[in-house]
Amino acid sequence: MEKAERLQKLAQAVLEMDVEGIVPLVEDSLAAGLSPVEILAEGLSAGMRQVGERFKQGEIFMPEVLVSCDVYYRGLEILRPLIRQTGGGPVRGKMIIGTIYGDIHSVGKDVAVPVFQAAGYDVIDLGVDVPDERFVEAIREYEPDIVGLGTYMTSTFMHTRETVRVIEQAGLRDRVKIICGGPAVDPAAARRMGADDASDDAWEAVGKLDRLVEELRAARRSV
Amino acid sequence: MSEIVDAWVRRLKGKLRPIGEMTHWERMAAAFELRRSDLVPVAPELDYWQITYAGYSHAEIYNDVDKTTDACIRTWADLRTDAIWMYVDISHQIENFIPPEKRPEHFVHRGDKDYLLFKPVAKTIDEAIELYESRAYERYLEGSRAVTHYVPHMLQLLEFQEKMDRIVPVIVGIATPSNYAETLVEVQQFVRWTVTEPKKVKRYLDLALEERLAALDFYAEIARKHGLHFVCLFGGARTWGPRQLREFGYADEIFVQKAVKLFPYVFWHICGHNLPEAMQLLVQWDGIKAVQYDMPYYSQKLSWPEWCESVARLFAGKRCAMNSPTTQTACHGTPEDVRRMVREFLDATLPHTTAVVMPGCEVDSYSPVENVRAMIEEARRKPLP
Ligand code: B12
Ligand SMILES: [Zn+2]
Numbered sequence: 044m045e046k047a048e049r050l051q052k053l054a055q056a057v058l059e060m061d062v063e064g065i066v067p068l069v070e071d072s073l074a075a076g077l078s079p080v081e082i083l084a085e086g087l088s089a090g091m092r093q094v095g096e097r098f099k100q101g102e103i104f105m106p107e108v109l110v111s112c113d114v115y116y117r118g119l120e121i122l123r124p125l126i127r128q129t130g131g132g133p134v135r136g137k138m139i140i141g142t143i144y145g146d147i148h149s150v151g152k153d154v155a156v157p158v159f160q161a162a163g164y165d166v167i168d169l170g171v172d173v174p175d176e177r178f179v180e181a182i183r184e185y186e187p188d189i190v191g192l193g194t195y196m197t198s199t200f201m202h203t204r205e206t207v208r209v210i211e212q213a214g215l216r217d218r219v220k221i222i223c224g225g226p227a228v229d230p231a232a233a234r235r236m237g238a239d240d241a242s243d244d245a246w247e248a249v250g251k252l253d254r255l256v257e258e259l260r261a262a263r264r265s266v
Numbered sequence: 267m268s269e270i271v272d273a274w275v276r277r278l279k280g281k282l283r284p285i286g287e288m289t290h291w292e293r294m295a296a297a298f299e300l301r302r303s304d305l306v307p308v309a310p311e312l313d314y315w316q317i318t319y320a321g322y323s324h325a326e327i328y329n330d331v332d333k334t335t336d337a338c339i340r341t342w343a344d345l346r347t348d349a350i351w352m353y354v355d356i357s358h359q360i361e362n363f364i365p366p367e368k369r370p371e372h373f374v375h376r377g378d379k380d381y382l383l384f385k386p387v388a389k390t391i392d393e394a395i396e397l398y399e400s401r402a403y404e405r406y407l408e409g410s411r412a413v414t415h416y417v418p419h420m421l422q423l424l425e426f427q428e429k430m431d432r433i434v435p436v437i438v439g440i441a442t443p444s445n446y447a448e449t450l451v452e453v454q455q456f457v458r459w460t461v462t463e464p465k466k467v468k469r470y471l472d473l474a475l476e477e478r479l480a481a482l483d484f485y486a487e488i489a490r491k492h493g494l495h496f497v498c499l500f501g502g503a504r505t506w507g508p509r510q511l512r513e514f515g516y517a518d519e520i521f522v523q524k525a526v527k528l529f530p531y532v533f534w535h536i537c538g539h540n541l542p543e544a545m546q547l548l549v550q551w552d553g554i555k556a557v558q559y560d561m562p563y564y565s566q567k568l569s570w571p572e573w574c575e576s577v578a579r580l581f582a583g584k585r586c587a588m589n590s591p592t593t594q595t596a597c598h599g600t601p602e603d604v605r606r607m608v609r610e611f612l613d614a615t616l617p618h619t620t621a622v623v624m625p626g627c628e629v630d631s632y633s634p635v636e637n638v639r640a641m642i643e644e645a646r647r648k649p650l651p
Contacts, residue, residue, distance in 0.1 A: 060461060101565035104507025104541070106457035113458065145380050150454040150505060172374075172383060197597035197630040198380065226539065226561075227594045244564070 046077060050086045053118070057090025058097070060110040062117070069118045079125040084163070087118045091161035095246040105150070112157040119160070134165050136256040139181045140191035141169030143202050148195030151225055155191070155245040162249040164189075175209035182215045188256045192238070195225040200232070207237035217262075220255035224248060268422045270332045274339045275429045282346075282433075285646070290348040290434040294496065297586045297620040298531045298555040306612060306621055308645035309349035309437070309588075310596075310638060311498075311558075313628040314381065316341035317353065319635065323378035327353070331415055335422040342434065345642060348622070349496060351437045352423050354416065356384050359441055360449060362403050362410035363387045379631035386452040391459050391466045394451045398473035424492040435496040439535070440485060440525070443474040443517040444502030453505060460510050471517040478521050486528045497529045498558065504538040511543055519551055526553025533588065537627035539563045545577060549584050556586035560626025570607060574614035581619045588622040589615075591641060596625050597633040601640035608644040616651050 044052075049072050056065045072082050094111045097103045103111075138159060142152055149171050159166050167185050169177060171193075178190060190210070194200035203223055210216050216237075223233045223241040233241035239255055242248035286304040288296065296303035312319070317327055320337035327334045334353050342350045357373050364372055364387060374383040388394035397403075407413060423436040441449070447470055448456045459467050488494045501518060503511065526532050533556035534548055541563045548557050562573040574589065581587050590611030591604045599607070608623055615621040623645040629638060 062462060099565055101563070104509070105505040106460050106507055106510055109454060109458050110461045145376050145383065147383055147385075149452075150457075153454055196381070197594055198632045201597075201632055227597075229594070229598060232598050 044075070046075075046081075049075065049077060050081070050089070053082060053086030054090035054093060057087055057111050057114050057118070058093050060107060060114055062110065062114055065114045065117045066121065069121050073121075073125075079122040079129065083119065083122050083126065087115050087122075088161035088163075091115055091157060092246075095158065099246070105154075108154055109150070112154060115157050115161065119157075135163035136188040136252065137165045137167075137185065138189040138191055138252070139167045139169060139178070139185055139187045140193065141173035141178065141181075142171035142193035142195065143199050143206060144172060144174050145202055146193065146195050146199035147171045148193065148225070151195060151245075152193040155193070155224055155248070158245040159191075159249065159252065162252070164252065166191075175206045178206060179210055179213045179215060182210065182213075182219055187219060188259050189252055190219045190221045192221065192223045193225055194223045194228060197227045200225065200227050201236070203233060203238050204236040211237070220259050222248065222251060222255060268332070268335070268425055270336050271339075271422050271426045271429065274336075274343070274426060278343055279430060282343075285346055289432075290346070291432050294348050294435055294622070295531065297622050298533070300583070300586060300620050302650060303620070304650075306616075306623060306645045306648050306650065307348040308623040308642050309347050309351070310624045310641060311351050311437075311628040312338075312341060312347075312638075313351055313353060314355070314379070314631045315629045315633060315638070316351075318379050318631055319344075319638075324380070324382070325375055325378065328375070329415065331418045331422065334415070334419045335426075338423060339426060345638070347642060349435050349437050350423060350427075351498075352420055352439070354439050355382050356449070357382060357411045358416040359412075359446070360384065360387055362407045362412050363397055363450060364402075364410075365406055366409060381631075386455075387450045389451070389455075391451070391455075391463055391470060394447075395466065395470050395473065397450065398470070398477065403477060420488070421492060424488070424494060428493045432493070435531070436494075437496045437498050438485070438488075438494055439498045439500050440481070441478075441500045442502060442521050443471055443478045444514070445500050446478065446502070447471050447474040447517075448502040453502075457505055457510070460506070460514060464513065467514065471514055475517040475520060479524060482521070482524050482528060489529055495529060496531045496533075497525065498533055498535050499525060499554075500535045503544070504536060506541070506544075508541065508543040511541070511547060515547060519547075522551050522554060531555055533558060533586075535627070536560065537593075542566065545580055549580055554585065556588050556622065557581070558588040558622075558624060558626060560589070561592060571610045571614045574611045575618075578615040578618035578621075583619070586620040586622060587611075587615045588624050589626055590623055591625055591637075593625045593627050593630055593633075596637050596641065597630045599637065601636045604637045604640040605644040608641055609648070612645075612648050616648075 221238040228241035230241045288304045293303045293307045317337045320340040427436045535558045537560045591607035
């Protein structure tokens with residue numbers, strides 16, 4: 044099998060929710076000499092991008108998206124240790140993400156995390172109902188570029204102000220960019236509360252993450 | 267007989283200034299029956315919001331039925347919306363699936379205005395099936411909040427409705443099989459299993475349906491004895507795709523067929539990003555009189571008026587449309603934003619069918635009072651065609 048063909052099969056497996064088939068497919072590709080980074084970036088992640096396109100076209104829906112995410116993860120589990128050994132592939136940025144305090148919605152985050160990973164972000168998931176102090180600890184521990192706040196209700200979106208304040212008080216605000224996500228968010232309202240941006244669409248949010256990381260790096264350079 | 271209800275009846279009966287020519291009840295009934303009313307009804311789902319509006323905290327009412335009922339009536343007496351929504355929270359729905367000693371782990375209270383947090387009752391589909399097969403919900407019913415809080419609160423509000431000679435209807439919410447099935451295990455697990463474990467999902471839904479059909483018998487008794495007329499069916503299935511609706515929609519459909527025979531005014535609650543296919547199903551399910559719907563599905567690039575108009579056309583001659591403003595605008599928007607959204611909804615809807623002004627889901631506790639007032643005023647101001 045040609046390399047291009049293998050990569051396409053990997054992407055296809057993600058898109059077609061092949062929960063059983065993905066592991067042998069990744070293993071075969073490795074055995075055939077494809078690098079873990081290639082398999083991830085041009086195979087599995089390409090599949091996740093197609094999932095996004097199909098979702099936006101209304102060709103597939105949330106249940107299918109979630110199972111595609113699971114397939115992506117199964118593949119990623121095999122590749123991650125290998126990628127670490129070889130010094131890692133290109134990383135666009137590091138992000139911590141969690142559902143904000145008082146909120147237990149997780150479907151959106153479960154979709155957003157693999158989308159961001161597939162786009163080349165190193166994402167650390169802090170879970171749901173995350174206390175503000177936990178974000179502070181995680182910023183110290185992981186030194187991310189981006190803090191992602193999953194805010195799925197109007198009231199918990201408004202809690203952003205509080206989370207930002209606690210990060211500020213810890214003296215960490217300048218080190219990170221903060222973005223909110225969820226169905227009830229609004230970029231202007233997010234900025235008013237001290238965050239940097241917001242998005243209700245994970246695929247669109249990737250562009251925003253890229254821009255925020257660039258801004259952060261520019262600010263770091265100018266210091 | 268409830269003292270709190272009697273006190274309110276003494277204070278209000280015969281002393282309320284009329285709003286329009288119809289009573290609140292007549293106005294709602296007319297909209298549901300697709301008849302012309304004097305004014306556009308407005309009936310926001312005030313749920314948690316009314317508790318703090320009336321000056322209580324959630325912790326304070328959690329175990330106090332009288333205060334819960336007091337909050338609902340006090341808020342209504344002040345705002346004079348066209349219906350009173352009973353207060354419900356998630357513990358009413360699922361506590362009777364949980365053994366008493368485990369309940370504290372499942373529910374977490376936060377701030378005075380915050381929603382109750384809860385943890386799922388089962389982690390796997392097999393566990394979930396087992397919960398139903400072992401009839402956990404019957405074993406743990408006694409002493410659960412369904413019995414200690416929900417039912418007595420509902421009966422008090424219905425007593426108020428009847429003693430006030432039905433000038434204002436009380437809306438009682440009943441969750442559908444899909445809603446129960448999803449809530450017990452978490453939606454994201456449930457929808458995954460619709461793809462990976464369709465047979466087990468069917469078994470699980472059948473069990474949820476059986477329990478819900480039995481629950482309807484209980485509500486039928488309430489209707490006979492206490493005058494339950496207006497029922498909101500809280501649908502689950504809000505993140506399903508068309509395939510799931512086709513394969514698993516049957517459980518809710520069977521449930522609806524029974525519910526509409528028991529109560530005269532049944533409407534469906536479908537919040538979130540609504541799939542066009544789901545709206546079409548709701549037009550086919552006979553007997554539902556109105557639909558409280560929400561935002562368009564992600565892939566539909568429609569403006570608010572376009573979305574409202576497309577739904578109104580679909581509903582023409584069949585359903586009353588209930589919407590606007592969104593819960594988001596009710597909370598973050600200005601009163602002017604709220605007014606605009608209500609106007610856009612009514613302008614798009616009234617040429618095709620009747621309307622009730624209310625957001626697609628419950629009004630968030632943090633929504634400013636001015637926004638709720640703006641919603642009511644704007645509805646009252648709208649001349650009917
Ligand atoms: C499923 C659901 C539930 C499930 C949640 C299961 C779970 N584990 O997640 C259950 C039934 C448990 C639930 C509970 C409640 N819910 Co709910 N729920 C929904 C519903 C219908 C769908 C959410 C969903 O999964 N969408 C699909 C995902 C993929 O979309 P998404 O979340 O928008 O995520 C996308 C983007 O936003 C983005 N994204 C997501 N996260 C992030 C993070 C970052 C950093 C970025 C950049 C992007 C990003 O990527 C995703 C893909 O594009 C929504 C309606 C809606 N409009 O979404 C209501 C909704 C969120 N719920 C609501 C409410 C009120 C509640 C309850 C309070 C109900 C109650 N009375 O108990 C409780 C909450 C309890 C609590 N304290 O948290 C309201 C909130 C109202 C408001 N505006 O405040 C909503 C909006 C319904 C409505 N009214 O329209 N709910
Ligand atoms: Zn809702």
